[in-house]
Amino acid sequence: MEELKSYVDLLFSRYRNSARILELKEEILSNLVAKVEDLTAQGMEKEEAVRQAKASITSVDGLIDGNRLVYYNQYKLEVTQVAVLYGVIAWILTLPLKIVNTGIWVNEVFLVLTLAVGIWYLLQRGRKEEEYVQHTAYVRAGRLRWMHKAAWWLFGLLMVVMTAFTTAVQFGSNFWYSTPVKIDGPFQAGALAVRYLLPAFFMIIPLLYHAAIKLVSKYEVNHEDQNEE
């Protein structure tokens, strides 16, 4: 029954082999094997029996813990909207940061990204076809939560590393030669603050994951059992 086994593997190819997933795979495979045995015992050709067994289960997304069925296009649209909003805020907040070179660069990246995502958003928003609006798909909420957590950890790590780096670049020689730190006036003080502040804007990534998780329940399909189709 190698063919059925590889078919089940294919169904689960998006998922890591956790203990729970392996059990589900084994259960599904053994039932498919039982089906083929039963159908062939009734006189069906083996090939046709395997085909029917495969056709009886074409997706396992609804069986995975943490997966949630949502009106996918509507959901995606609002997540994009939040991304645009965050992008605009980041762009405005980074405007004063243009007093240092990196600030100019960061500010422009935010502008270009926000414009690109914004245009895509406006194009999608105009779509009103029933099929597009009512399209449903599973969101892997468990994985989203994991990514959210990982994004915060990476962000924290980045902040620590960047703060250490900035300190080393700015004050390394002062420490090394034990010379006093000298800041010539408000502009230098501002430029210094900006250098420390810049990596904080990467916060937009974990914040977006947060929004993506929050929005799942808003667009969740409320039928009890959507697996019939």
Place this chain on the structure above:
Amino acid sequence: MASPAISSDYMRGSLDPIILRVLLEGDSYGYEIIKAVSHNSGGVYELKEPSLYTSLKRLEALACVTSYWGDESQGGRRKYYRITPKGRQLYETSLAQWKQARDLIDQLIERRAQP
């Protein structure tokens, strides 16, 4: 086999008690449950695999069924399900509720000759 008109909407809400009824007759595994449901319906209704797994998962979370692995060696081990006392309780409640709803819906939908 199953006519599409009956299959999804009307059956959806009753899948749990339909499966519990099969398990009342004895422990069973996925494909055998599907066969039993088809048999109980006189071949009219066919329970779909994804619905079966969703239902069993929900029933297990509710502690209405427990599962254990069989000791088959060929074709992989089968996962058997056993109904719990809580499952029997749910079955009885669902059955009573269904009868009540059926009578009411009959009364509301079916046109009868005025006396």
